[in-house]
Amino acid sequence: MTKDLGFDTLQVHAGTEPDPATGARQVPIYQTTAYVFRDADHAAALFNLQEVGYIYSRLTNPTVGALANRIAALEGGAGAVCTSSGHAAQIMALYPLMGPGLNIIASTRLYGGTYTQFTQVFKRFGWSAKFVDFDDPQAVADAIDDNTRAIFCESIANPAGVPTDIDAIAKVANDAGLPLVVDNTSATPYLCKPIEHGATLVIHSTTKYLTGNGTVTGGAIVDSGTFDWSASGKFPSLSEPEPAYHGINFHEALGGMAYTFYSIAVGLRDLGMTMNPQGAHYTLMGIETLSLRMQKHVENAQKIAEWLEADPRIEAVSYAGLASSPYNERAKRVYPKGAGALFTVTLKGGYDACVGVVNNLELFSHVANLGDTRSLIIHSASTTHRQLSSEQRAAAGAGDNVVRLSIGIEDADDLIADLDQALSKATG
Numbered sequence: 001m002t003k004d005l006g007f008d009t010l011q012v013h014a015g016t017e018p019d020p021a022t023g024a025r026q027v028p029i030y031q032t033t034a035y036v037f038r039d040a041d042h043a044a045a046l047f048n049l050q051e052v053g054y055i056y057s058r059l060t061n062p063t064v065g066a067l068a069n070r071i072a073a074l075e076g077g078a079g080a081v082c083t084s085s086g087h088a089a090q091i092m093a094l095y096p097l098m099g100p101g102l103n104i105i106a107s108t109r110l111y112g113g114t115y116t117q118f119t120q121v122f123k124r125f126g127w128s129a130k131f132v133d134f135d136d137p138q139a140v141a142d143a144i145d146d147n148t149r150a151i152f153c154e155s156i157a158n159p160a161g162v163p164t165d166i167d168a169i170a171k172v173a174n175d176a177g178l179p180l181v182v183d184n185t186s187a188t189p190y191l192c193k194p195i196e197h198g199a200t201l202v203i204h205s206t207t208k209y210l211t212g213n214g215t216v217t218g219g220a221i222v223d224s225g226t227f228d229w230s231a232s233g234k235f236p237s238l239s240e241p242e243p244a245y246h247g248i249n250f251h252e253a254l255g256g257m258a259y260t261f262y263s264i265a266v267g268l269r270d271l272g273m274t275m276n277p278q279g280a281h282y283t284l285m286g287i288e289t290l291s292l293r294m295q296k297h298v299e300n301a302q303k304i305a306e307w308l309e310a311d312p313r314i315e316a317v318s319y320a321g322l323a324s325s326p327y328n329e330r331a332k333r334v335y336p337k338g339a340g341a342l343f344t345v346t347l348k349g350g351y352d353a354c355v356g357v358v359n360n361l362e363l364f365s366h367v368a369n370l371g372d373t374r375s376l377i378i379h380s381a382s383t384t385h386r387q388l389s390s391e392q393r394a395a396a397g398a399g400d401n402v403v404r405l406s407i408g409i410e411d412a413d414d415l416i417a418d419l420d421q422a423l424s425k426a427t428g
């Protein structure tokens, strides 16, 4: 067919074909470490990147490769690499770009674990992150210096579900000749394709919506294939002979696939943050229904946010899909299919009411996760943000009186009834 395939078709078919050896219609789990070379010349061609094929599963595996190609197709990228977790994807995404003394500009609104990685782990590599409010693109531009190598944000940002104006940030990145890296975990390519808004790299925690049912951890990095790595001289790993891979110049040799090949040939080879084939299988199963689930997640989130906003026990609801949200116009423009299913709720009863709600909910699970088919809740102040001071928690959008909801795909009326009874018990 010459027609461009739609999202619902791609999520089922992209990256896969009937197994060439057996005709198996579903993607087999290639549970193997190594692959037999046809002969010594074949082996040499594979190691020289002259021929594409399989060497060793730390680098490539057919099951994992099928998932990478499917995610690349859904995001509209040139290539993708899967990783062992979302956090692995973040480090791997930046690895080809960074070095000691270099920095990234990152949004203040991030997943808690990402903030820790950027502040603590980065230091050990000699990297650093400057945190800026991405609602102010000029502040992002002002923070860039000669040592900046990337700009990093989430599409629909944790924990309050704030939709980032990716077009505005991409313009700043483009003007500075820097790649924009967007963590698209909570929007998924169904609600937003950051590459269409100017992003260079898109990363995922496939642990969340892409798998969708809370079974495995995984990550992915998608490259748009359009960034000119050679223009500024700032990305020598990609634009100059790479000593870690017998002096190959990746950009010259591989063009739009330079970043993807580098991430496999050097990133996965040397860092080893590889996704396993069993994990890729679960995510391939999940991704087949991504659009159907996201439609229900978003529909439920909208209903529940509206119900909560009208309830006298509630002080505020952060959902950008609400007409009252300061981000409603932006959400409609950048995320027209919905503002995601992640938001925070501020309770009038404060810390005690939050703990009471969490303890009394029956359908919502109290877990440190998001993007499951099941509805989830977490009171950050008594869990993930426990080590922070009250002021630090408030600044992170995880104040003592705030709970974060990740709305699942159950019946919205059942979820509302559950919230209603838990609120009643918690607030007496």
Ligand SMILES: *Cc1c(COP(=O)(O)O)cnc(C)c1O
Pocket: 085, 086, 087, 088, 111, 113, 114, 154, 158, 183, 185, 186, 205, 206, 207, 208, 217, 218, 219, 370
């Ligand atoms: C969960 C999450 C991560 C980390 O992913 P893991 O798979 O848990 O390592 C990164 N970013 C966002 C937005 C997340 O929700």
